[in-house]
Amino acid sequence: MTRPFYGRHADAYDLLITDPVEPWVDAVHDRLGRPGAAILDAGCGTGRHAAALIGKGHRVDLADASPELLSQARARCPGARALLVDLCTMPAAPEYDAVTCRGVLNDMTTDADRESAVASLVACLRPGGLLFLDVREAAASRARAGGGRSIVAGDLTFVTRTRWQDGLIHVEERYETPGQVTTYDFTMRPWTRDELLSVLRRNGMGDVEIRDGVGRRTADRLFVVAELSR
Incomplete structure (x- = not known):
């Protein structure tokens, strides 16, 4: 059964998820240091963050496993390419300057799924590309x-x-x-900082920065930025 939040009741998603978009998008944009980046928004939901990144001058592709959420994201970001994919197994090419992924990695409860998901996201990055994550912190x-x-x-x-x-x-x-x-x-399985560092480094990511969540109303999130080694 598909989670009703992502399927049958996807039309209420934006009424239930109300954390502000701007702080997180500003943090991503500032770290990129320039407009015009090619970004994959992995687990895009209804496209709120993607639309804000497009508004900053970036080119954003949408990816989600929920056709209902992806339909809303398409409507919000009409010029963006939309990919209906499982993030653990999506066909990937190293064509992006950045990949953003919020929340999705909390749903990976086994070590194997976590490894597959991170490897799949990393495979989308060009050398020197940046991976931006929002995950739940365990403690x-x-x-x-x-x-x-x-x-x-x-x-x-x-x-x-x-x-x-x-x-x-x-x-x-x-x-x-x-x-x-x-x-x-x-x-859901939250993350420790050590777990994040380990899985990112195993998948070729360096210069890992982990800090408190950005744009969240609760204090149980982490904001993560990692760079793919050149």
Whole structure:
């Protein structure tokens, strides 16, 4: 079953994910140091960040595994190439100055999937290209787990609860619309700084910078920049 957040209720995505785009996009743009970069937005969602990067003068391609989210991104970024792909196995060519990826790597819960996903992203970069990541940080994610929230977006009521067990965040989601209730449970695996450094270096990335998340309302995220060795 596809996560309803990415499928059946994808039209409510922007009402539920409201962290501001500009701080993260500004951080990426400033690190690139120039407009006109060729960027792959891997796991683009509805294209909010891609549109802002295009507004900064970059050429952005869209990539996502959800056809519903990708459709919204296409509409928001009509001139961008759109790729419906699994990020772990997407056909890659080293044609990008930068790859951006927010949140997706938290969904990789095994070492093998993590390695495959990072290798796939790195394979898209030209020598000297930059990889920008937003991931959950393990210790802060563990401290935050155990709570819940409820959001009303139009005729949708979205309820989520989390708990920590065996190094994973276990998430229970409930989607309520008139006459219908959908539930979905899944797990996420946050990252330690050492894990990030190890997997990035194994895949040829150097000059790794890891700092607190940018543009996030909660303190459980990391902003990561790494450069592909020339």
